[in-house]
Amino acid sequence: MDRRPRLAVWKFASCDGCQLSLLDCEDELLAVADALEIASFPEASSAVAAGPYDLSLVEGSITTAHDAERIREVRRQSRHLVTIGACATAGGVQALRNFASIGELVAAVYPSPQYIETLATSTPIAAHVAVDFELRGCPINKTQLLEVIGAFLAGRKPAVAAYSVCIECKRRGTVCVMVQGVPCLGPLTHAGCGALCPAYRRGCYGCYGPMETPNVPALAQRWQALGAPAKRFEHALRSFNAAAQGFQRE
Amino acid sequence: MPTRTLRVDYLARVEGEGALELRIEDGRLVSTRLRIFEPPRLFEALLRGRACAEVPDIVARICGICPVAYQMSAVHAIERAFGHRVEGQLRSLRRLIYCGEWIGSHALHVAMLHAPDFLGYPDAIRMARDHGDILRNALALKKAGNELIRVLGGREIHPVNVRPGGFFRVPARAELAPIAQTLERARDLAVHLVRWVAGFPFPDFERDYEFVALRHPHEYPFNEGRLVSSAGLDIDIADFDREFEERQVPHSTALHAGIRSRGAYLVGPLARYALNFDRLPVSVKALAREAGLGPVCRNPFRSIIVRAIEIVYACEEALGLIAAYEPPEVAAVPLTPRAGIGFGCTEAPRGICWHRYEFDADGNVLTARIVPPTSQNQPSMEADLGAVASAALDQSDEVLRERCERSIRNHDPCISCSTHFLRLSVLRP
Numbered sequence: 284m285d286r287r288p289r290l291a292v293w294k295f296a297s298c299d300g301c302q303l304s305l306l307d308c309e310d311e312l313l314a315v316a317d318a319l320e321i322a323s324f325p326e327a328s329s330a331v332a333a334g335p336y337d338l339s340l341v342e343g344s345i346t347t348a349h350d351a352e353r354i355r356e357v358r359r360q361s362r363h364l365v366t367i368g369a370c371a372t373a374g375g376v377q378a379l380r381n382f383a384s385i386g387e388l389v390a391a392v393y394p395s396p397q398y399i400e401t402l403a404t405s406t407p408i409a410a411h412v413a414v415d416f417e418l419r420g421c422p423i424n425k426t427q428l429l430e431v432i433g434a435f436l437a438g439r440k441p442a443v444a445a446y447s448v449c450i451e452c453k454r455r456g457t458v459c460v461m462v463q464g465v466p467c468l469g470p471l472t473h474a475g476c477g478a479l480c481p482a483y484r485r486g487c488y489g490c491y492g493p494m495e496t497p498n499v500p501a502l503a504q505r506w507q508a509l510g511a512p513a514k515r516f517e518h519a520l521r522s523f524n525a526a527a528q529g530f531q532r533e
Numbered sequence: 534m535p536t537r538t539l540r541v542d543y544l545a546r547v548e549g550e551g552a553l554e555l556r557i558e559d560g561r562l563v564s565t566r567l568r569i570f571e572p573p574r575l576f577e578a579l580l581r582g583r584a585c586a587e588v589p590d591i592v593a594r595i596c597g598i599c600p601v602a603y604q605m606s607a608v609h610a611i612e613r614a615f616g617h618r619v620e621g622q623l624r625s626l627r628r629l630i631y632c633g634e635w636i637g638s639h640a641l642h643v644a645m646l647h648a649p650d651f652l653g654y655p656d657a658i659r660m661a662r663d664h665g666d667i668l669r670n671a672l673a674l675k676k677a678g679n680e681l682i683r684v685l686g687g688r689e690i691h692p693v694n695v696r697p698g699g700f701f702r703v704p705a706r707a708e709l710a711p712i713a714q715t716l717e718r719a720r721d722l723a724v725h726l727v728r729w730v731a732g733f734p735f736p737d738f739e740r741d742y743e744f745v746a747l748r749h750p751h752e753y754p755f756n757e758g759r760l761v762s763s764a765g766l767d768i769d770i771a772d773f774d775r776e777f778e779e780r781q782v783p784h785s786t787a788l789h790a791g792i793r794s795r796g797a798y799l800v801g802p803l804a805r806y807a808l809n810f811d812r813l814p815v816s817v818k819a820l821a822r823e824a825g826l827g828p829v830c831r832n833p834f835r836s837i838i839v840r841a842i843e844i845v846y847a848c849e850e851a852l853g854l855i856a857a858y859e860p861p862e863v864a865a866v867p868l869t870p871r872a873g874i875g876f877g878c879t880e881a882p883r884g885i886c887w888h889r890y891e892f893d894a895d896g897n898v899l900t901a902r903i904v905p906p907t908s909q910n911q912p913s914m915e916a917d918l919g920a921v922a923s924a925a926l927d928q929s930d931e932v933l934r935e936r937c938e939r940s941i942r943n944h945d946p947c948i949s950c951s952t953h954f955l956r957l958s959v960l961r962p
Contacts, residue, residue, distance in 0.1 A: 296572040299548045300597020300690040306641065307689060309676040316658045327645065328656030329546055329938070346572040376594045377574040391578035398783045401573055422597060422690040479687040483694045485701040488590060490691070518587060523594065
């Protein structure tokens with residue numbers, strides 16, 4: 284009998300990029316498949332085994348009544364539930380609807396809005412069920428994903444730092460783009476990407492969501508001093524993690 | 534007579550979620566529906582009011598499998614609206630990053646999602662127990678494509694380096710040199726992949742598709758060209774609305790597209806290949822012939838060979854672009870926003886991805902429209918399903934279900950771009 288821990292991968296409203304990150308672990312995928320039984324991963328396999336599962340990776344946000352029910356069933360079937368990515372952890376880019384009228388948005392896309400069943404908000408998984416760990420990022424970092432899976436297998440807490448992107452810039456020796464006049468969300472943003480944007484000479488745009496202790500008003504002032512209009516700062520916060528508490532302007 | 538109901542809870546090995554419905558009465562197939570209920574994410578509405586500079590980052594999130602396609606269509610539309618063209622090495626770098634996406638996306642579909650269908654495995658992991666070297670080589674190929682995107686874009690999913698006018702930062706020649714070595718090996722692996730898939734057993738099945746793809750005067754198309762079809766269509770991408778229509782059907786959250794006068798059409802590798810065979814290098818044409826392909830392939834099951842051929846082409850093209858690369862003086866040409874409408878249409882791995890944006894004088898989005906490849910292929914996928922199912926109505930539910938699933942996977946649908954789970958239900962007395 285197969286005694287390996289059983290893995291399931293689930294999709295809600297999302298772009299599929301975070302679950303693709305698992306298949307993008309080209310060098311490690313076969314080792315992962317040895318250590319775990321991939322019991323349910325419809326994007327990769329047509330052999331879908333029934334629960335319960337030891338570890339569920341959940342991608343995507345809740346935007347329909349049906350999905351709000353489905354996530355409860357996923358929780359019931361899962362010993363550990365880990366959300367992967369900005370949609371599952373903060374509602375994703377589709378949570379921009381939370382700041383607008385859903386009726387108007389649907390009418391802007393579909394000629395017959397009456398056929399479309401969708402909720403007025405996009406909410407993270409933790410708003411519906413208990414979550415054991417939230418892995419951030421739009422998309423997640425595949426090295427961090429392997430760390431989370433490895434930590435689960437070893438029965439320990441994942442080593443995923445909650446400090447800001449600034450620390451990652453310092454560690455890789457990137458000169459701060461803000462001192463060169465480029466507005467950057469790095470000081471507010473959760474580490475994990477490896478401080479990619481500043482290394483490519485642009486400001487961070489916050490796709491990993493808020494760091495542990497974000498100071499929004501202080502950075503707003505800094506952007507203002509750099510000549511960025513207030514609307515630009517607001518747009519920067521209202522992107523892929525718009526509904527995250529730490530990105531609200533109080 | 535009792536009703537026979539056959540259901541597959543979801544079609545696996547596709548990106549996203551949707552459903553299939555077959556209705557059979559008196560031994561006759563009366564309707565086939567590809568039901569798509571991926572929760573709508575309303576991108577076109579969310580883009581309103583956003584600055585043009587934000588558009589490439591936002592539209593990338595439509596699809597984690599082909600973000601480069603969305604970024605490329607968007608930046609071309611923005612530049613066209615503002616009356617600019619990006620030429621020279623910046624243009625080459627755009628082709629280069631697109632090569633990476635084709636290699637990565639096609640390798641994923643050919644080896645990990647599609648090949649198991651021909652060999653009778655539920656997935657690539659189990660296929661690897663008997664064909665370990667093949668899967669390891671395919672993963673190396675996929676990794677090479679991803680590496681190309683990573684160097685040019687910062688990361689393979691939702692790259693950060695693409696902007697209207699060019700890039701934030703362009704690579705030095707020395708950064709591309711190690712990738713050239715990787716790509717030379719990748720090209721050899723891709724040639725092996727072509728030969729391997731060419732030996733699969735293919736059903737004798739052809740459909741009379743109207744193929745639609747871009748066509749460029751000199752190149753196999755990525756970012757530019759006129760929209761042409763196998764029925765003689767030849768238009769500027771700005772005239773898309775004159776010839777094509779999108780309509781909403783109750784059973785799908787993805788809008789269906791059709792040619793106004795004729796209906797269903799097909800985009801993607803089969804269409805690109807048929808309409809641009811003469812643009813492939815001699816060596817790639819020879820390999821296609823060796824693999825048993827003529828200049829046109831109408832058997833959707835054989836699209837796996839065409840995808841493998843396109844991987845070889847993308848490796849060759851990338852190597853040529855890297856060999857000729859000189860870093861441009863500026864990473865991006867400056868753009869001056871103006872009020873207007875811009876169109877972009879590029880060849881995503883799954884076919885043309887058409888964008889239209891209307892901007893105000895400051896370059897903010899007033900309206901956006903995006904037509905992804907999979908929503909364009911919906912009517913053709915339904916027609917394939919009808920043809921495949923009609924020929925197999927006397928088969929057991931299990932066989933029928935398997936053939937229907939395969940007929941959808943032939944087109945590598947990216948349902949997340951438009952759609953959710955494919956659930957197959959067959960109703961028959």
